[in-house]
Amino acid sequence: MSQKLPVGFYRRDTVTVARELLGQRLVHRLADGAVLSGRIVETEAYLGADDPACHTYGYRRTPRTETMYRAGGVAYVYLIYGMHFCLNAVTRYAGEPEAVLIRALAPDAAMRDRHAGRFHGQPTHRWLNGPGKLCKGLGITRDHNGLSLRSAQLFIEAAACVATDDIVARPRIGVDYAGEAAQWPLRFYVRDEPSVSKP
DNA sequence: AAGAAGATTAAA
DNA sequence: TTAATCTTCTTG
Numbered sequence: 247m248s249q250k251l252p253v254g255f256y257r258r259d260t261v262t263v264a265r266e267l268l269g270q271r272l273v274h275r276l277a278d279g280a281v282l283s284g285r286i287v288e289t290e291a292y293l294g295a296d297d298p299a300c301h302t303y304g305y306r307r308t309p310r311t312e313t314m315y316r317a318g319g320v321a322y323v324y325l326i327y328g329m330h331f332c333l334n335a336v337t338r339y340a341g342e343p344e345a346v347l348i349r350a351l352a353p354d355a356a357m358r359d360r361h362a363g364r365f366h367g368q369p370t371h372r373w374l375n376g377p378g379k380l381c382k383g384l385g386i387t388r389d390h391n392g393l394s395l396r397s398a399q400l401f402i403e404a405a406a407c408v409a410t411d412d413i414v415a416r417p418r419i420g421v422d423y424a425g426e427a428a429q430w431p432l433r434f435y436v437r438d439e440p441s442v443s444k445p
Numbered sequence: 446a447a448g449a450a451g452a453t454t455a456a457a
Numbered sequence: 458t459t460a461a462t463c464t465t466c467t468t469g
Contacts, residue, residue, distance in 0.1 A: 290452070292452075300452085301452080326452065327450095327453050328451090330453050330454070347452055376454070377452070378453045378454065379453085420451080421452060424452095
């Protein structure tokens with residue numbers, strides 16, 4: 247029986263959390279009892295006040311980013327491009343606004359077996375291979391913003407970490423506006439994993 | 446009050 | 458390469 251990751255897991259260095267979230271299991275329980283879940287295979291670290299690519303660069307504080315200022319272990323969900331949601335795990339402590347964007351999941355066997363109908367006949371490795379797609383696929387919306395990642399409906403379960411040799415570090419996606427920070431190798435994914443968004 | 450841009454996606 | 462689509466933030 248798997249355990250939910252303790253809050254202490256999140257209240258650490260954000261890059262460490264981003265790397266160690268690879269392999270863990272994200273679970274969403276719907277009101278009707280359905281369980282949608284997958285193994286995390288791709289993440290990105292957003293390093294707060296000193297990171298030009300981060301929503302909280304320079305301690306920018308707005309209604310939207312308020313969640314990032316909370317203590318690690320809660321979900322930060324926001325709408326991007328007017329049509330897609332992105333899910334992040336808030337890291338560190340209150341007042342240290344950093345987070346890990348969860349970019350891709352490999353669907354669990356139970357989900358592949360029972361919820362293929364949600365995905366229009368697509369191959370399973372394309373179900374959740376992008377930050378907007380995984381929110382859509384799991385039914386995560388802005389209603390989940392601020393929710394504990396140990397809550398009954400949304401949580402991350404402990405599973406085996408991915409070995410260092412199997413983690414690939416690359417520049418983050420979609421942050422070209424961030425100058426030099428656009429090159430920082432803060433995107434992490436599992437080597438040879440088909441469900442990664444852009445191998 | 447108005448405009449610009451965005452941690453994306455699917456389709457051409 | 459581009460449209461879709463709208464919230465958030467910046468500027469006037």
